[in-house]
Amino acid sequence: MKKKVLALMLASAMVATAFAGCGSKESNSGSASTETSDSAEGITLTVWSPQEDQDGDADSWLQKECEAFNEAHPEWDITFEYGVCSEGDAGDTVSADPTAAADVYMFANDQIPNLVANGALSELGGDTVEQIKANNTENTIASVTYEDAVYGVPFTGNTWFMYYDKSVFSEDDVKNLDTMLEKGKVAFPLSNSWYIASFYAANGCTLFGEDGQDADAGIDFSGDKATAVTKYLVDLVANPNFTNDADGSGLAGLADGSVNAIFSGSWDYDAVKDALGDNIGVVAAPTITIDGTECQMKAFAGSKAIGVNPNCENQQVAVALAAFLGSTDAQSDHYTMRNIIPCDTNCDVSGDAVAEAQTDVISNKSVLQPLVSAMGQYWTPAESMGQELVAGTVTADNAADKTEAMNTAMNTAAVE
Amino acid sequence: MEKEKHVKLHGRRLFVNVLVHIFLAILAFVWVIPIVWIVLTSLRGEKGSYVSTFFPKFYTLDNYIQLFTNTNLLNFPRMFTNTLIIAICTCLISTFFVLSVSYCMSRLRFKFRKPYMNLAMILTLFPGFMSMIAVYYILKAFNLTEGNMIRISLILVYSACSGLGFYIAKGFFDTIPKSIDEAALIDGATRWQIFTKITIPLSKPIIIYTVLTSFIGPWVDFIFAKVICRANADQYTVAIGLWNMLQKEYIHNWYTCFAAGAVVVSIPIAILFVFMQKYYVEGMAGAVKG
Numbered sequence: 001m002k003k004k005v006l007a008l009m010l011a012s013a014m015v016a017t018a019f020a021g022c023g024s025k026e027s028n029s030g031s032a033s034t035e036t037s038d039s040a041e042g043i044t045l046t047v048w049s050p051q052e053d054q055d056g057d058a059d060s061w062l063q064k065e066c067e068a069f070n071e072a073h074p075e076w077d078i079t080f081e082y083g084v085c086s087e088g089d090a091g092d093t094v095s096a097d098p099t100a101a102a103d104v105y106m107f108a109n110d111q112i113p114n115l116v117a118n119g120a121l122s123e124l125g126g127d128t129v130e131q132i133k134a135n136n137t138e139n140t141i142a143s144v145t146y147e148d149a150v151y152g153v154p155f156t157g158n159t160w161f162m163y164y165d166k167s168v169f170s171e172d173d174v175k176n177l178d179t180m181l182e183k184g185k186v187a188f189p190l191s192n193s194w195y196i197a198s199f200y201a202a203n204g205c206t207l208f209g210e211d212g213q214d215a216d217a218g219i220d221f222s223g224d225k226a227t228a229v230t231k232y233l234v235d236l237v238a239n240p241n242f243t244n245d246a247d248g249s250g251l252a253g254l255a256d257g258s259v260n261a262i263f264s265g266s267w268d269y270d271a272v273k274d275a276l277g278d279n280i281g282v283v284a285a286p287t288i289t290i291d292g293t294e295c296q297m298k299a300f301a302g303s304k305a306i307g308v309n310p311n312c313e314n315q316q317v318a319v320a321l322a323a324f325l326g327s328t329d330a331q332s333d334h335y336t337m338r339n340i341i342p343c344d345t346n347c348d349v350s351g352d353a354v355a356e357a358q359t360d361v362i363s364n365k366s367v368l369q370p371l372v373s374a375m376g377q378y379w380t381p382a383e384s385m386g387q388e389l390v391a392g393t394v395t396a397d398n399a400a401d402k403t404e405a406m407n408t409a410m411n412t413a414a415v416e
Numbered sequence: 417m418e419k420e421k422h423v424k425l426h427g428r429r430l431f432v433n434v435l436v437h438i439f440l441a442i443l444a445f446v447w448v449i450p451i452v453w454i455v456l457t458s459l460r461g462e463k464g465s466y467v468s469t470f471f472p473k474f475y476t477l478d479n480y481i482q483l484f485t486n487t488n489l490l491n492f493p494r495m496f497t498n499t500l501i502i503a504i505c506t507c508l509i510s511t512f513f514v515l516s517v518s519y520c521m522s523r524l525r526f527k528f529r530k531p532y533m534n535l536a537m538i539l540t541l542f543p544g545f546m547s548m549i550a551v552y553y554i555l556k557a558f559n560l561t562e563g564n565m566i567r568i569s570l571i572l573v574y575s576a577c578s579g580l581g582f583y584i585a586k587g588f589f590d591t592i593p594k595s596i597d598e599a600a601l602i603d604g605a606t607r608w609q610i611f612t613k614i615t616i617p618l619s620k621p622i623i624i625y626t627v628l629t630s631f632i633g634p635w636v637d638f639i640f641a642k643v644i645c646r647a648n649a650d651q652y653t654v655a656i657g658l659w660n661m662l663q664k665e666y667i668h669n670w671y672t673c674f675a676a677g678a679v680v681v682s683i684p685i686a687i688l689f690v691f692m693q694k695y696y697v698e699g700m701a702g703a704v705k706g
Contacts, residue, residue, distance in 0.1 A: 048647050083647030086665065093646055096549075100556060102647065182680035248466035251668065255464065271464070271668040357482065 042077045043314050044322060048085040048094075048102035052338060059335045062325075069324045076317055087158075087304045094120045094309070103312035104321050108158055112146045113373045122308040122315065123149040128323045135328060135344045139362050141284045142211070143303040146371045152305030153326030154336065157343045157367055159301040160195065161357040164261035165254070165274045166281040174261075176294065177286045181236075184260035187243045187250035190233070191390055193382035194300055195263060200365045201298035203229045203290050207378065212370035220376060222407040230399040232290050233389050244390045251275065266341055269354050282353040284361045301366035303343060373414070381409035457675035465671040479676040484662065492677060494650065496659040498567065500684070502653065503635045505571045510578030510630040515623065518585035519611050523597060536580045548643045561644060566651040569644055574634040581629075588622040589615060624695035628688055635685065656682050 045193060053062040066080045083102055085093050091111030094101040098120035107115065115121040124132070125314045129150045134143055136154060144152045164174055168184040180186055189195045197207070203225045209217035220226075236242050243249070245262055253259025255275040262272070263285060273280055285297040307321040308315065331342035341355045343362075349355035369375075385406045394402045453470070454570050458479055460472035460605050483492045521533065551573060559567040592615060600610050616623070638655040645651050652660075661670035 012490070051649060052665070084649035085647040086663065088664070096643070096646070097556070098644075099554065100561060168591055248667065248671075252464050252466040254470065255462075256468070258468075267665055274463075328566050 043317055044079045046081045046083060046102040048083040048105035050086040051084045054082050062336055065325055065330050067109045069321055091115060092140050098309060099311045101309055105310050106306050108304050108368050109143045112151050112371050119310060121151050122310040123151060128319055131323055135346060137363055138301050139301060142344045142368055144305050152307040153322050154303040154305045154343050155326045155331055156304050156340050157358050157362045158304050159299045160263055160265040161361050162261055162263050162403060164277040165276055168260040174283050175286055177288045181239050181241045182400045185241050186261045187253055187259045188244035188263050189245040191244060191246055191386035193379045196386045198285060198297040198299050198383055199233060200226055200229050202288055202295035208370040208372045212368040215372045215374055219410040221410060222404060227400045228290050230403045231396050234394060234396050234399060237389050257319050266354055266358060282357045284357055284365045290396050299361050299366045300369040301362045302369045327375045378410050381406045454675050454678050458679045460660060460672050465667050479672040480512060483673045485544045490660055492657055495652045495654045498651060499608055499653040502567055502570050503631050506574040506634045507627055507631040509575040511626045513579040514582055514585055514626050518582040518589055519685055521586045522589035524539055537649040540580055545639050548640055552643050566645055573640050578630060585622050585626060588619055592618050621695045624692045628692060632685060
């Protein structure tokens, strides 16, 4: 019967417009009174985070930090309300209705352009930016900077690296993918556009200029350098020791021994640990040999950050909370309680292989995942390229044409 | 000669029958496979979303136990209760709506009747999710999108326009002779009395049919629940919960529980069907007659 909701809709179309008008007016008056109303009276802040941050009760990370924040600021009497929204979903869920979304929420940095365009993310300034700049590496700061403004307090890096079986590969083997393929089986998510870019980036292809911020530069996956990569990938797929990792087949393969190395991020650590036990090795993605030269595979690097909703009535409090949740102490707690690897350079994570691999990737072996709205055109052509490679429709003969077609598609604006 | 022909005919018929049955058997197999697979997966001992064998290497009930006891991350029992409350309320309200509208359309004559029926026909041709964002903003204007009010808004969304789906029930009511109504009118019954005392008792099959469809609608709906619940985890319905289990962060540990959840979710529907099955068929047949 849900299909008939439309009737309600049509019947009340005019009413709806009227209400929409009301809604935006409300929010305007709300932000107009910003910055004045944060004195002693009660303040309610809504905080959204992934479920894992607030499982259990009082002793979970988010509740603990929020209580600590409340104690640190006796001048504000804050009541917290918690909602569940993973960093990956924040872009859609918050943008859907910023006026009713959380005041403080966590998001993956690639959603910044979308959130800003929807008026759902406040630009940070003053002490908060100082704090971010003092505690993070340049790459991390760049990951939350969009059009020269800082939009979030980063709390962890977001990238991928390689898990391998130490009993199969030595530490020297894992430096080069081609050496690895001679010794054991490697699974790579080739049909996933978040991963496949690393091969092209290895051979000098760029997305939106060198720093990934130049919208006018466009995506440069063309010419001989890109064709060479496509040809390399054709050979890679043909290699019997290579499998495409899709639908979790890589992880399952690790467990039964049919795969010896996979590419994934910190979220899969526990599962890989289950599969490999003490033989687990973690390292940045290897180099590949293209036309005789060794090139470093470069993963997309990003971060997860805490942002403030511009529709929040108590901007000052919300920004302070965001800064607090992203502070060195809060990140350390996050690390001990949930194994979220801090990006704060003051946090001590030495001895943790995953943290070291992740830091290595972000600082040296990655390209910043571009924060340009035209980046939206990248994903589908790249994914099709990966799928066609796996299916075998891309061959050494048509590699040049297929690469050029992909590049054209990436630089063509979708219908707006 | 005669006999030989008979045998020949018989042989050919046998041959055709065998072919048809093989064909049907293949179809049945294809149709049943996903269900068998989901049940097997729900009993699978090894974790993860990808397996190389169709049959699990070892069987366990842990997935069901985890589903109902591990409530820190994804509180399945609460989602189940939420959905059950919403589905039952929606079921009661929209059944009443549908039967009332159908009765009016079948028995009463008024000016707007024909245009209304055409209008309803056209409106039902549009997919409901076209309007979901607008529905969300309307509910928000009424302050129905926070906390426990979410349940009420979901019930509203699922039942509010159920009256539009009156065609099948109206068709059934049309088959009940009007003379019975007239006799009751002469005896002094009101329209309401005719509806409750005469029409309803005569239309058990179509009531069952309406109950079934209006229960299943909210029970399996994902899109409206997703739009309206947003970040309110305590209001999630099973559809959102099951979807969450397949997210990147959970899929490895929760995949088999997802299958268990899918099996559990189908139980209430299966029970409803088992008890109401024979009426269901009758109801559909009755409607066609009209």
